[in-house]
Amino acid sequence: MTDKSANYDSENWDIRIAAHRSVVDFNFKELWRYRDLLMMFVKKDIITVYKQTILGPIWFIIQPVLTSFMFFFIFNSIAKISTGTVPSVLFYLIGTTLWSYFSDTLNITSKTFTDNASVFGKVYFPRLILPFSKVVSGLVKFLIQFSLFLAVWLYYVFIEHAVTPNWYILLTPLWLFIIVLLSLAFGIIITSLTTKYRDLIFLIGFGVQLAMYLTPVIIPLDQVSGSKKIFFQINPLTSLFEAFKYGFFGQGSFEPFWLMYSAGFTLVLLIFGIIIFNKVEKRFIDTV
Amino acid sequence: MSNEVVIKAENVSKLYRLGQVGTGTLSHDLKRWWATARGKEDPYLKVGVENDRTKKSNSDYAWALQDINFNVERGDTLGIIGKNGAGKSTLLKILSRVTTPTKGEIKVRGRIASLLEVGTGFHPELTGKENIYMNGAILGMTKREISSKFDEIVDFAGVELYINTPVKRYSSGMYVRLAFAVAAHLEPEILIVDEVLAVGDAEFQKKCLGKMGDVASHGRTIIFVSHNMQAVQSLCKTALYLKAGRVADVGRTDMVINNYLSREIKNCMERDWNGDNEAPGNEYIKMVAARAIPHVANPNDPITVGTPITMQFEFISYLDKVPIELSLLLFTFAGVCIFNLGAGPLTLEKGKKYKSELQIPGNLLNDDIYTINLLFVKDSSTKIFTIEDLLTFEVVDEAREGSWFGKWPGAIRPILPFTLTQ
Known part of the structure; x- marks a missing residue:
């Protein structure tokens, strides 16, 4: 008994607060225990966006409509960039909907530390809960915009017969899931770096804007000529966007190799992101 | 159990970086990384000085906590x-x-x-x-x-x-x-x-x-x-x-x-900076002296609840033709504010020395340890300078008549006309 209790005394600590933890010391159990907090954050985001704004959801609809119209006007009518046989409105609509989810999530999660410094300075909870909650609350806006797309899409499928979906449409939740993880991974890496080196944030804002032009939001991948295609393909979003459209429109490209590449890229980036985020979260309050 | x-x-210790955090951290990080990569100790862990705010240090780092067990x-x-x-x-x-x-x-x-x-x-x-x-x-x-x-x-x-x-x-x-x-x-x-x-x-x-x-x-x-x-x-x-x-x-x-x-509680009843650069102040005001002078017969006598005290403050103005007011707050040791007094307004001129004086009568304060904060206020609303814990002094109980010697309750201890008749 004495041996046992001595052992208990020296080993059985629930929490160790120290300067260095190993990089793999990541407490999933704790994260799970705080799942209610995640739901509270999501609820808060939704309530604060919709309370006192009757037009709240309407703005979400107007945004992709106007953007699609702008794209149509500039890239289709003026620059004459074809969207293949897919009606350009439909093409732009799904492009902007997916892209705005990706960039919104990236933008909001990349400010996790700076935006929440006051809360983080006062109370402990697994910091990853916050970017996770932003990913989930962002999905609400995405679903509203996606419903708009679906309505237009149904019109083109059943009335105009302009596009024919195929069975790959069933895989779209998977592509969406990878896009979600990718934006989260980028976001938490950026927020980890920018707590200390603030000027990076300008670079990032600029970078995200440019990245849109290397993603098939406006130009379908098969419209890009040979040697330049690789610049699109190394962008992990490209194959995901293409596969998304492939299911809905029955055209575009579906390339297992590049999809595997995107999934692998996302996984590696996410693990790296969680490690660096975990490292920064312990100290950032001293540097912010 | x-x-x-x-x-x-x-052995809990915590090192903080002093001054402008956020400038040059990249270079510090690189040096730190270079040192640890060669298996040496973090160069910034050594330079820390003890956490004493009253002393100026040349180091960029200070220990907020050291070897806490x-x-x-x-x-x-x-x-x-x-x-x-x-x-x-x-x-x-x-x-x-x-x-x-x-x-x-x-x-x-x-x-x-x-x-x-x-x-x-x-x-x-x-x-x-x-x-x-x-x-x-x-x-x-x-x-x-x-x-x-x-x-x-x-x-x-x-x-x-x-x-x-x-x-x-x-x-x-x-x-x-x-x-x-x-x-x-x-x-x-x-x-x-x-x-x-x-x-x-x-x-x-x-x-x-x-x-x-x-x-x-x-x-x-x-x-x-x-x-x-x-x-x-x-x-x-x-x-x-x-x-x-x-x-x-x-x-x-x-x-x-x-x-x-x-x-911790040392009486600090006289502070004279005499134009020293370390004197409290900023671009508007610089302190010259602060004193609490008890009216006691012998300089070594303690301040009792019956002792009147004169407070004097001297400062130099760097403001020109700006009306300011002084605000003096007296705190008990537990941090309760006993009073807040205002002086002025007075229009200051640049480079001149000003004096302020306050008389605290005997039989007002109870026995406690008191500290003084001094505030300089511009245009009757904008705080331009605050000094905390400017002076500290202890007021002790005096020999009492009667048979009760417990701690006298109350924040203050005035003698007011209070009679008992038939």
């Missing part, structure tokens, strides 16, 4: 005391896992909840009910735990009527009561409380202290940080006294408090 150690701090047993209530800047808040932050120590380790058994602020995560647009859930979740409660306590929380806060109203419409008192109510109903094994009790009205403070006492008697462990010696005395069995980032004393509360009082 009663002697089980639930918190064990071993202590144990807390289950069911214990530990009070952490110390002057401003002694490292209390840093220790709390480490215990609350808001930041990590630079060296050393704290090991904890059980769930910790910390209250460094009331109402963390409160959102003005959310209703009282939503905020209870939000705040509870942030403090580590699950939805189910909060639901089971919900009625008790609402009742404790006394906000039943407004529970579905957004908290932005609450009065500040209601807001604080609701926030504290959530915190008070946490049931962690270890509760860490900063001076959140400094909020709310006296009645509510009493209620909070009572609630915390209840928590402690149920075998949970409390760590409590406060300037309020009375609160520490009544709530805590043991106390930890921090001085300049080190543990100066730890043990039974009354003994630690006595030690603290005798070591």
